[in-house]
Amino acid sequence: MSKREERRGERRAAILATAGECFLEHGYAGTTMSAVAARLGGSKGTLWSYFSSKEELFAACVEDKTEVFRSELVQVLNPGVSLRSAIESFCRRFMTKIREPQSVALYQLLCGEGTRAPEASRIFYERGPGVVQALLVAFLGAHEAAGRLRGGTPLEMAQVLISLCTGISHQRVLLGLNCPQGAMQPPPPEKITDLFFRLYAVDDAEVKRVA
Known part of the structure; x- marks a missing residue:
């Protein structure tokens, strides 16, 4: 695995951990992609590059x-x-x-x-x-x-x-x-x-x- 792939894997894992917390705290309907991106501290574009919805x-x-x-x-x-x-x-x-x-x-x-x-x-x-x-x-x-x-x-x-x-x-x-x-x-x-x-x-x- 290249360094780039390794970093992407780590970033994906961080997204999933944060999103999991959001879903459990706010429910599915109460969680938005914007809220997940804000908690991650990155741009919404970064999140959308990993998950389309x-x-x-x-x-x-x-x-x-x-x-x-x-x-x-x-x-x-x-x-x-x-x-x-x-x-x-x-x-x-x-x-x-x-x-x-x-x-x-x-x-x-x-x-x-x-x-x-x-x-x-x-x-x-x-x-x-x-x-x-x-x-x-x-x-x-x-x-x-x-x-x-x-x-x-x-x-x-x-x-x-x-x-x-x-x-x-x-x-x-x-x-x-x-x-x-x-x-x-x-x-x-x-x-x-x-x-x-x-x-x-x-x-x-x-x-x-x-x-």
């Missing part, structure tokens, strides 16, 4: 925040790992991710702006939850084709598993609850995994032996 900038922010997580899921949903271990690892990592402060803040932002800025929700879904679901569908589809899972399509199974992982956490976010210890706590990943296999495993003992 607010939609493109927001999409890049979501990509930036989810890139590492997507890479982790590719490793977690590894065909070489036992099905049970992969599902439990997915649940643990996914549940940790959605409870991170930035994830909660972004989810609350989108819930509040769903009608005012539907494009923000679409962008987030396409680059966040939609990608997670697609990875899970492909993984479960391979095991369903191998005869290890049954009782639903790969898409249905993926949606059920994601719902089991998100249900309680999203209830708390939507209601703005600050619950005491033990109240409205999501079940542990191993319990969700057990429930998933009760619904879809062909043979629980066989699933444990798959490598």
Whole structure:
């Protein structure tokens, strides 16, 4: 990478960090390209040379925040790992991710702006939850084709598993609850995994032996 490319990469990273702060503080509808440029301390022309619209900038922010997580899921949903271990690892990592402060803040932002800025929700879904679901569908589809899972399509199974992982956490976010210890706590990943296999495993003992 040349010095010029390196500087451009650093500048792009700085833009994304600043824009991310603006979106979380002011919401999607309340953030403008001018405001991001002003906080950066540069000209609007510089910002526009990197991103041609607010939609493109927001999409890049979501990509930036989810890139590492997507890479982790590719490793977690590894065909070489036992099905049970992969599902439990997915649940643990996914549940940790959605409870991170930035994830909660972004989810609350989108819930509040769903009608005012539907494009923000679409962008987030396409680059966040939609990608997670697609990875899970492909993984479960391979095991369903191998005869290890049954009782639903790969898409249905993926949606059920994601719902089991998100249900309680999203209830708390939507209601703005600050619950005491033990109240409205999501079940542990191993319990969700057990429930998933009760619904879809062909043979629980066989699933444990798959490598």
